[in-house]
Amino acid sequence: MWGSAKRAESGGGRRLVVLAESDDALRSLLIEVLELGGYRVLATADQGDPLEVLSTPHEGRHIEEGRESAVPAIIVQDVNRLGAAGLRALRESGEFLPTTPILVITGFPSHDVLSAAASFGRGAVLVKPFALGEFLALVDQLIRS
Numbered sequence: 001m002w003g004s005a006k007r008a009e010s011g012g013g014r015r016l017v018v019l020a021e022s023d024d025a026l027r028s029l030l031i032e033v034l035e036l037g038g039y040r041v042l043a044t045a046d047q048g049d050p051l052e053v054l055s056t057p058h059e060g061r062h063i064e065e066g067r068e069s070a071v072p073a074i075i076v077q078d079v080n081r082l083g084a085a086g087l088r089a090l091r092e093s094g095e096f097l098p099t100t101p102i103l104v105i106t107g108f109p110s111h112d113v114l115s116a117a118a119s120f121g122r123g124a125v126l127v128k129p130f131a132l133g134e135f136l137a138l139v140d141q142l143i144r145s
Contacts, residue, residue: 015073019043073143076103101142
């Protein structure tokens with residue numbers, strides 16, 4: 001349906017996406033889109049530490065730090081207008097996983113958000129509202145590059 005399931009599964013299994021989105025409805029929708037696109041998703045509402053989800057119980061299992069399957073193919077990070085915690089988490093995610101692309105989604109594309117995202121050189125910013133097909137295509141593109 002979303003055109004990426006085969007790409008996402010090529011190379012030995014479904015790739016992991018870490019999603020940090022504070023809005024419950026949007027988070028649920030993005031999880032569904034990513035799963036339909038062939039990805040595994042670990043999601044959190046906490047913008048302050050999206051990587052925390054890698055070391056906490058999720059859906060009846062515990063993902064251990066250091067396991068290959070626990071290394072995300074991409075981090076999707078919501079940064080809101082009060083984004084000090086989100087910006088800090090963005091920097092920390094970039095330092096902890098220096099080769100993992102980061103897709104910043106925001107409804108408030110301030111200079112600080114755009115600058116922080118650009119400083120990684122391996123991500124992108126998607127401004128809300130956005131089309132779901134555009135979102136999934138950008139996730140696919142960032143993972144492939």
